[in-house]
Amino acid sequence: MKILKPPKLCDGDTVGVIAPSYPVLPFHQMYKKGITNLKKFGFKVKEGNTVKLEHFGYMAGTDRQRAEDINSMFADKEVKAIVCAIGGQVAIRTLRYLNFDLIRANPKVFSGMSDITTFHVAFLAKTGLVGLHQTDVIFGFGADMTSKEAKYEMDLFFKITKRAEPLGLLPALTRWEAWREGKAEGRLFGGNVPSLQALLGTPYFSKPDEDVIFFWEAMKQPLDLLDQRLVQFRETGLFDRAKGMLIGKIRGEEAGAVKDMTSEVKKVILDITSEFDFPIIANMDFGHYTPNLPFPMGLKAKMDTDGAKVWINEAYVK
Structure with a gap:
């Protein structure tokens, strides 16, 4: 696996913001808060055209515009980093025009999660470019920066993007669970399940x-649908090179409340991977309705279920 690392971020750098999948408009207030917080952290911000666009109700502009x-x-030499505004479901439609x-x-x-997995x-x-599966503008930088959850995510984002050194042991905000014991080393690969499935x-x-x-992470969904998607990964050989598996929080919103189905998934995962x-x-601590750990795609990592520990053993930036 040949990888290409980006230069590190510095105070005062310009961050480009784009909406390459879902439109910003339904989350306009959170978006504005995210832009304000980016500036408070000392960055200049350059917004792309797509943050103002909407197409078919679920796209931030046409495929070519995005x-x-x-x-x-x-191409912009002034822009040193790109943070996506939000995920969605239609990032795949842009790929033929990149x-x-x-x-x-x-x-x-290049940072974002959910459908940004596509990129x-x-x-x-x-290209070999290492993307960062983590912070976006609306749910990341747009969060309440006084909360411990936001501080957790922001601290990790800046550590991994500003320092040309391995992040090392990932801190746990909540209690992580070991579902199958052992140790493993390998390159990080994965992301959002539906987006990965669409690319196969x-x-x-x-x-x-x-x-x-x-x-991998996914929003709460019918268990049989998640089962089908993960079995497709198995049958296409995606698990053949897997030496370990890391699963985020599987959450969704029902009747105005956040519901978690992580425990329901355990028996299915153990069966599919038996x-x-x-x-x-x-x-x-990654996924929807939760702060996000940084996962740089393609970097070397290791894990040990004794104490549920994960390390990133390679610098993301240079």
Whole structure:
């Protein structure tokens, strides 16, 4: 797995903000708060055209408009990092219009989660660029910065993007669970389950050719649907190079309240992966409706279920 690391972030750098999937408008107040907080942290902000656009109600502009925003931010020498506003479901529609040669020639911190997984996987396959599965503008920088959850996420974001050194042991905000015991080392690979599934069989997905620690998260959904998606990963050979598995919090909103189905998933995961012996740590601090740990796609990591510990053993930035 050939990887390309971005330069580190510095105080006063310009951060580009784009909406490459879902539109910002339904979350406008949280978005404005996120932009304000980015500036309070000492960054200049350059907003892309897509943060003002809406198409079909679920896209922040047409496919070409969203792709052009991405290409433009990578081409802009002033922009040192790109933070996505929000996830969605239609990032995959932009991929055919991206200039991967341009992206390869201008590596930058690229952060986001959920459907932004699409870009992390595609960038790794097409350019080797390491994307950061973590903070976005609306639910990351737009959170209440006085809360322990926001402080947890922001502290990790700045440590991994500003320091050209391995992050090391990941701190746990909540209690992580060991579902299958053992130790493992490998490169981090994974992200949001539906987004990963959508990429299977496309030119933008390269099955890992090295040992990996497979990390994944998903919103609360019918158990049989999640079962089907994970079985597809198994049957396409995605688990063949997996030496370990990290699972986030599987949450969703029902009747105005956040519901968690992580415990329901345990028996399904252990059944689907019964032919494998890789260790599993679950209920980790990443996913939807939770602060997010940083997972740089393609970097070396290790895990040990004794104490439910995970380390990132390689610097994300240079």
